[in-house]
Amino acid sequence: xxxxxxxxxxxxxxxxxxxxxxxxxxxxxxxxxxxxxxxxxxxxxxxxxxxxxxxxxxxxxxxxxxxxxxxxxxxxxxxxxxxxxxxxxxxxxxxxxxxxxxxxxxxxxxxxxxxxxxxxxxxxxxxxxxxxxxxxxxxxxxxxxxxxxxxxxxxxxxxxxxxxxxxxxxxxxxxxxxxxxxxxxxxxxxxxxxxxxxxxxxxxxxxxxxxxxxxxxxxxxxxxxxxxxxxxxxxxxxx
Amino acid sequence: xxxxxxxxxxxxxxxxxxxxxxxxxxxxxxxxxxxxxxxxxxxxxxxxxxxxxxxxxxxxxxxxxxxxxxxxxxxxxxxxxxxxxxxxxxxxxxxxxxxxxxxxxxxxxxxxxxxxxxxxxxxxxxxxxxxxxxxxxxxxxxxxxxxxxxxxxxxxxxxxxxxxxxxxxxxxxxxxxxxxxxxxxxxxxxxxxxxxxxxxxxxxxxxxxxxxxxxxxxxxxxxxxxxxxxxxxxxxxxxxxxxxxxxxxxxxxxxxxxxxxxxxxxxxxxxxxxxxxxxxxxxxxxxxxxxxxxxxxxxxxxxxxxxxxxxxxxxxxxxxxxxxxxxxxxxxxxxxxxxxxxxxxxxxxxxxxxxxxxxxxxxxxxxxxxxxxxxxxxxxxxxxxxxxxxxxxxxxxxxxxxxxxxxxxxxxxxxxxxxxxxxxxxxxxxxxxxxxxxxxxxxxxxxxxxxxxxxxxxxxxxxxxxxxxxxxxxxxxxxxxxxxxxxxxxxxxxxxxxxxxxxxxxxxxxxxxxxxxxxxxxxxxxxxxxxxxxxxxxxxxxxxxxxxxxxxxxxxxxxxxxxxxxxxxxxxxxxxxxxxxxxxxxxxxxxxxxxxxx
Ligand SMILES: Cc1cc2nc3c(=O)[nH]c(=O)nc-3n(C[C@H](O)[C@H](O)[C@H](O)COP(=O)(O)OP(=O)(O)OC[C@H]3O[C@@H](n4cnc5c(N)ncnc54)[C@H](O)[C@@H]3O)c2cc1C
Ligand code: SF4
Ligand code: SF4
Ligand code: FES
Numbered sequence: 001x002x003x004x005x006x007x008x009x010x011x012x013x014x015x016x017x018x019x020x021x022x023x024x025x026x027x028x029x030x031x032x033x034x035x036x037x038x039x040x041x042x043x044x045x046x047x048x049x050x051x052x053x054x055x056x057x058x059x060x061x062x063x064x065x066x067x068x069x070x071x072x073x074x075x076x077x078x079x080x081x082x083x084x085x086x087x088x089x090x091x092x093x094x095x096x097x098x099x100x101x102x103x104x105x106x107x108x109x110x111x112x113x114x115x116x117x118x119x120x121x122x123x124x125x126x127x128x129x130x131x132x133x134x135x136x137x138x139x140x141x142x143x144x145x146x147x148x149x150x151x152x153x154x155x156x157x158x159x160x161x162x163x164x165x166x167x168x169x170x171x172x173x174x175x176x177x178x179x180x181x182x183x184x185x186x187x188x189x190x191x192x193x194x195x196x197x198x199x200x201x202x203x204x205x206x207x208x209x210x211x212x213x214x215x216x217x218x219x220x221x222x223x224x225x226x227x228x229x230x231x232x233x234x235x236x237x238x239x
Numbered sequence: 240x241x242x243x244x245x246x247x248x249x250x251x252x253x254x255x256x257x258x259x260x261x262x263x264x265x266x267x268x269x270x271x272x273x274x275x276x277x278x279x280x281x282x283x284x285x286x287x288x289x290x291x292x293x294x295x296x297x298x299x300x301x302x303x304x305x306x307x308x309x310x311x312x313x314x315x316x317x318x319x320x321x322x323x324x325x326x327x328x329x330x331x332x333x334x335x336x337x338x339x340x341x342x343x344x345x346x347x348x349x350x351x352x353x354x355x356x357x358x359x360x361x362x363x364x365x366x367x368x369x370x371x372x373x374x375x376x377x378x379x380x381x382x383x384x385x386x387x388x389x390x391x392x393x394x395x396x397x398x399x400x401x402x403x404x405x406x407x408x409x410x411x412x413x414x415x416x417x418x419x420x421x422x423x424x425x426x427x428x429x430x431x432x433x434x435x436x437x438x439x440x441x442x443x444x445x446x447x448x449x450x451x452x453x454x455x456x457x458x459x460x461x462x463x464x465x466x467x468x469x470x471x472x473x474x475x476x477x478x479x480x481x482x483x484x485x486x487x488x489x490x491x492x493x494x495x496x497x498x499x500x501x502x503x504x505x506x507x508x509x510x511x512x513x514x515x516x517x518x519x520x521x522x523x524x525x526x527x528x529x530x531x532x533x534x535x536x537x538x539x540x541x542x543x544x545x546x547x548x549x550x551x552x553x554x555x556x557x558x559x560x561x562x563x564x565x566x567x568x569x570x571x572x573x574x575x576x577x578x579x580x581x582x583x584x585x586x587x588x589x590x591x592x593x594x595x596x597x598x599x600x601x602x603x604x605x606x607x608x609x610x611x612x613x614x615x616x617x618x619x620x621x622x623x624x625x626x627x628x629x630x631x632x633x634x635x636x637x638x639x640x641x642x643x644x645x646x647x648x649x650x651x652x653x654x655x656x657x658x659x660x661x662x663x664x665x666x667x668x669x670x671x672x673x674x675x676x677x678x679x680x681x682x683x684x685x686x687x688x689x690x691x692x693x694x695x696x697x698x699x700x701x702x703x704x705x706x707x708x709x710x711x712x713x714x715x716x717x718x719x720x721x722x723x724x725x726x727x728x729x730x731x732x733x734x735x736x737x738x739x740x741x742x743x744x745x746x747x748x749x750x751x752x753x754x755x756x757x758x759x760x761x762x763x764x765x766x767x768x769x770x771x772x773x774x775x776x777x778x779x780x781x782x783x784x785x786x787x788x789x790x791x792x793x794x795x796x797x798x799x800x801x802x803x804x805x806x807x808x809x810x811x812x813x814x815x816x817x818x819x820x821x822x823x824x825x826x827x828x829x830x831x832x833x834x835x836x837x
Contacts, residue, residue: 013746030587042700046743046752053451056487056581058380059280075584100422101749107277120388121340133337135349141342148342148374148381152279186340 001085002026003078005036008092009102011047018099021048029079033066033089037073037103049102057217060153064103065092070155070215094158096167110154113170117178117196122189140185147180147225149218156212156222162205169205170197172212172222179225182238190238194229203229241680242427246271246396247667249416249431250660251403251458253278255286255379255649256631257437258386259656260614261395264435264664271396273403273418273429275453278387282439282451283652286379287578288492289356289371290336290649292329296350297369302326304361305370307830309647312358312521313605313640314781314791315832316471316799316825321612321636323828325647325654332653333372341385342374354574355495355561358521358644364837367519369561371646376492376577382649401427402754404683405811406434406461406627407675411618413627414673416458417683417811421754424687424747426680432670433663435628436462436608436616437656442475443758444766445601445715446707449481449488453758459633460761462608463768466809467618468801470635470823471606472765473772476643476782477716479525481600483544485585489578489597491645493547494518496574497554497566500529501546501594502537507557508545516837518559523642523782524837526599526716539596546594549579553594599716603643605782606772607635609801609823614659620801620823626666626673630659637799640825641781682811689812690756695739699756702733702740706759706766709733714770719786723774730767734813737763760813768802771818776800793832798822 002024010018025039034052041048050073052062057075064073067081067090081089097105128134150173157163157171178197182190197203203226212222232238248264250257253274264270272278293300306326310317337343337351344352353369361368374381390397398418405417407428415430441456442448463469479500480489499518502508512528513520520528533543548554551568560566568591572579582590608629609617616627616634631652638651713726737760744752778792779785801823806816 011746011748013748030585038700041752043698046698047746049749049751053276053280053453054282054285055452056285056485056585058285058377058577059276059282059451061276061280077584104749111277115391118392120392121385122392123340127338131334133334133343133351136345137349138345138347141345144342148384149377151284151380181340184340184342 001029003036003082004086004088005040006088006090007040007048009048010099011101027078029077031078032074033076033078033091034062034073036078036089037091049104051104058151060151063094063153063155063158065094066090070094070159072153072155072217075217094154096158096164097154107154109167110157110173113174114152114177116170117174118189118193119177119181121181121187123186125188134186136186143185144180144183146220147176149220150176151218153217155215155217159211159215161209161211162207166205168201170201172206172226175203175226175229176220176222179229182229182232194233197229198233203233242425243430244271244427245430245672247431248433248435248663249273249429250435250437251416252437252439252631253397254281254437254439254631255283255382255386255652256656258390259653260435260437260630260660262386262389262393263657263660265393265395266664268664268667271398271429273398273401273416275400275402275421277399278397279383281383282454284380284383286649287376287488287490288495289354289373289378289646290333290382291356291359291370291646292333292372292650293326293370294330294333294351294353294372296346297353298361300361300368300370302330304363304368305329305359307363308359309638309644310830311364311835312644313642314835315797316637316640316780318637318826319828319830320826321638324612325638325650328654329650332650332657336382336385336653339385339389341381344373344375354492355519356645357491357494357519357525358516359646367516371495373492376490376575379649403458404461404757406458406465407679408465408624408627409676412625412673414675417680419687421749424750426684428675428679430672430675432667432672433626433628435614435630435659435663436633437629437631438633440604440632441762441765442601442604444706444710444762444769446711447481447484447486447598448601449478449486450601455758455762456633456765457758457761459607460764461811463764463804464809464811464814466804467624468609468803469606469768470609470801471637471799472768472802473776473800474605474641474782475601475769476522476603476605477526477599478522478602479529479599480547480597482581482585483596483598486600487581487585488600488602489547489581489595493549493575493578496571497560498547498549499553499557499559500525501548502532503539503541504537508532513837520837521642521644523784527784529599530716544596544598547597548594549590550592550594601711603648604632605635605639605641605643607633610634610636612636612658613662614655615662620821626670628659628663630656641783686757686812687753690740690742690753691745693740693742693756695741697736697739698741699759702736703759703762706730706733706762710766710770714773717784717786718773720774723770726770727767727774730763730770734763734815737813764814768818772800772802772820775820797832798824
């Protein structure tokens, strides 16, 4: 079938502002939006740019705004968003991060926020004397499972009104990552992380708008995890 | 202007192998990781099913059994000294990952939980054993995340979105790498005492593949272009369970949990071929059996695919669950969430209600840069290239021989990434910096100028599509002389077309038009070596199945192949010359070659 792609284009070497590129491509209904973007890049205009790698929704490279919603271009099928031959699909860069070129944004500020919450396991206690794994029961393992699914795609953070308002806010993705360690029974740095998240640009910037949860391609209940962090801060208890 | 950097050690690639090496090397050396993708985008993150280690948490197991399975799985082309290290070190390496915080699934008593996987057995082939450690079906994701997290903690230096184009080797001494900063196309020279290549696979030479768009093997091609050998390139693994037409992988973990293959007649056909392990036979065998069924007209609707059936009803009817036990839908949803989602999203099929159409998909490169067991890259059968290392899928140690067992790649990454990282750090301590040749970047600049100026008539995408079709059709699961001859000649024609390339983007910022074209050139070189090596090997062994030579031929072919460019040129451009082959002996220690049955 034929679809009409309307893609927000910007090349800082040439353009003073962004413009809409319009392209018609022939696709199968079961093709991914990423396949359609490739048809533009490979056969119509090689200067067009999007990041991608895995093409099946696990590497987190191709977060873009498709018809106004943050999605991974490789995880949306044409048939999921288009009804009739010739229908239009709009594709723009995610919002709130500086655009480098076309659909490519600068991910450094996003990763800086991520790094600011100590997104790594901390436990300096002696290792088990038998040289084996630390034990963790199934319920304790389950407690932080949701956050471990995060692929750092930034769909959540770049759909968050609080982040758009002030990009110093660490953003939902960073809170999810902090949650993953705060609620891991083996970890020992929960208090430090909670202190970071209690600061002005921390978790209290969240106004519980749920955009992030709706945007997450890994179906992580982002807002709920943020709520659990807030609760831990409010009650001083990690449960 | 070319920019200069100096580090003791440079690691090319931020996947599992690269990060593991970086963590260990950075304990004593000044290290930087140079990677064309953000590390967390690396394809290690897509690995699903598990990582093997004989922990024995579920039932008795031993590293000897793991070693035996690895050797037999590789159809005896495995170097057994290396396989012993793999199986022994695996235990310690997995425990180390747990200590780094990796969220493994747990048993009721809190230990790491394990599941069955193809070709992994107890007591030298007696029955399937639970050896694969896992985090649901996102084990690779958890390994990649955990290693990256530890790299942040340990302040490892990263050059993200820097594309390595060339390895600087002179007088058999490695001096660094040349890279292009994707953000602005500037050329950077990384001067180093030691370099470790961890660039992953190169499955994008095939049409139907589980590999990422970015798996094009550029540093492996660079190695070959510098006159160094590539080992066992004819051995490429076709995984039996790719989603029909798309090639997206549905992990063997599914069969570990009880899923089975079904043909058009509703028959569990693996029972006929491999009576002991059945659907859990190694991948090369399952892929061939699927096509045997298709050839016999028993593909679904007479077409070129079969079903994988995950439905609890089917699993329980055939008693194919772990230990013959019944499974529930709830359990499968918990154990295989991502795999079930792939079928739902990309096929619109709910595997709990309907069987899933699958077809073999090009998956894993057994061959690559030859190394010893400390990751040192080889210049020929015996000598190393001073200061040059490789680890992970791009390397050939060889622990996988002619066919890799599932879950053995992730172990390979951590075991040999770690050993390579340590070895390079030890090497860096006494070593000085070998001088950089003044012209180190010249070949890269010349090739990129040529591509950027390309105003011919051939689009990279069209050449790439032709290459992928040809490799899938002629150098696939079943192979024969005339077809492979066509592939070798075909790649050479594509190389001629590549001269007449057309690029659109003349800019500097994120010029992926030019980079993708360079990647295509790398694929052309690697595909040519793959096809030529396959044509040369006149036997059937592991993943290399020939219709015209159906038996394994130990008398003539129990050796590795080493492929060299046959001319004297050394540069960073697509080669245009013959390939010279040599044989390298296989190391056999504990297990003498036997017939391979399951
Ligand atoms: C879908 C799928 C499922 C799998 N499941 C399993 C499993 O369950 N168990 C198992 O054992 N194995 C599995 N495998 C195999 C295993 O995941 C891979 O072999 C392994 O992850 C490769 O890791 P690596 O570190 O060598 O390379 P990768 O993780 O692919 O990383 C390559 C790195 O090299 C960099 N790079 C490449 N080229 C350049 C360049 N020119 N310049 C700079 N940097 C470059 C990239 O940026 C990237 O960081 C699976 C593979 C796939 C595809
Ligand atoms: S719930 Fe909080 S973090 Fe999520 S989008 Fe709303 S304000 Fe942002
Ligand atoms: S929480 Fe979800 S949306 Fe946010 S970065 Fe992680 S995977 Fe992406
Ligand atoms: S390309 Fe990897 S998530 Fe889309």
